Amino acid sequence: MDLPQWSSNTWDSGSVFDILEKSFKTIQLKSYDGTTVHVNKALLVFFSKYYRAALTRNFSEANKNIFDVELSGEHLKLFTTWLHSGKIEEPVAPKGVCVCETYVRLYIFAEQTEILALRRKVIGYLASAPLPKYDTVALILANQPESSPLRKHVLRSYINHWTPEGDTEDNYLESVERDTEGVLPGFMYKLLVGVANREEVDPKRCACCHRQCRYHEHESTEEVNENSRLFKDTDEDE
């Protein structure tokens, strides 16, 4: 089967089943708190440019069978489930903790390991989740470069959907005290400028929730066309 070159950029059952049918070899991934999982090697190599380089070239790593990953055991299991099923199970967050934090940790991992399909999936979840709490915003800003689509998405979501009432449940000043990298004040400044300039937001058409292709890092217009059908983007520009 000839797949378009961008087929690994989005999780798709056709290509995944095709790989799983042909290849049974697994490798182990180990979380920083000691959980080990087996994943299909060919599948990992298909989605991750990082593991593709590490496992298929002539590096000393190519024969390694176990890799340490910067994820907790719980998040590693969510990653493994996503790799084989394309779905991220809804994270269980303790009361007061933001569900988005789990998605953000998976996104950061997907950036380190160069898995675009997982980054896109996370954007999809965040587009339909409530606004991430300030602690999660700080996590994003401290770990993502200026050009990161996730950074742009969280700022756009705040500009479009933030209201002062939301802050009664999520205390900005308390988060600032925990923000050791000092990233939140800059975000707040951009937010306030954005809110001051925002026109009325139509919740059925806002870019953050309905034009996800903007955050998908597409390689070509051909791919956008293919993808906007998949993601049901309504796509004229603002």
Ligand SMILES: [Zn+2]
């Ligand atoms: Zn929105």
Ligand SMILES: [Zn+2]
């Ligand atoms: Zn897209």
